[in-house]
Amino acid sequence: EEYLNTEFIGRNIYYFDTVDSTNIKAKELAMEVEEGTVVIAEEQTKGKGRLGRDWLSPKGKGIWMSIVLKPQLPPSEVAKLTLIGAAAVSKALEEIGIESYIKWPNDIIVQGKKICGILTEMSCELNMINYVIMGIGINVNLENKDFSKELVDKATSLKEIIGHSVDRKKLLGAILNHFEDLYIPFKNAGDISKVINISKEKSILIGKKIRIIQGETERTGKALDIDEEGRLIVEYEDGTVDSIFSGEVSIRGL
């Protein structure tokens, strides 16, 4: 609260000790709550990651939250919201002195390991968005021993990186402040120019060789840029250039 400077993002907070998933809770509440409502929990027993994966969410050690959004836009615009979320997290980390990278479209990387993931879900009707649930998970005060053997090489926490605990409330406030700052121009005027600048500045992919997995097919190429619509521009090995919408691919640095 004392860290929040927003008009409506995070002004209404549902706080839980334990939930299955804040995204599930947020979906249940979405139709009856105001835009910007945040569902947050100390612990998730069924934290959800992308592509049906689980998301490790031990008690008191992370920021496990979902933001309810109600932009009056077609569903094709929803990918941009994920970029707004990633940019807001990256900016908030910068504010507390942590340098991070965005692995387009929805992971935040610090020192080569993942510290944050975003799971955006939506409900729409007649080609308009009813609501969007933006689930953000940040590994704040986990320790290496909290991660499984498979995860420990790929994921880390802020505490492991800086060597001491991080104030979750302060970080949460900073994220929500940056989120609103980037969301309002998008909602009111479709303007994501600031978001694109941040996405490019913090991109871990641009200039690198990447692997693009689309369902069963896998291709390699080079990430060239992020365009004004938030698409990743890729040059494949045969020289063809394509732009990719977020959501339809997963990408791994080679």
Ligand code: BTN
């Ligand atoms: C990913 O990188 O796969 C996305 C992870 C998203 C995790 C967050 S934690 C809060 C919210 N509730 C969930 O169940 N998932 C998201």
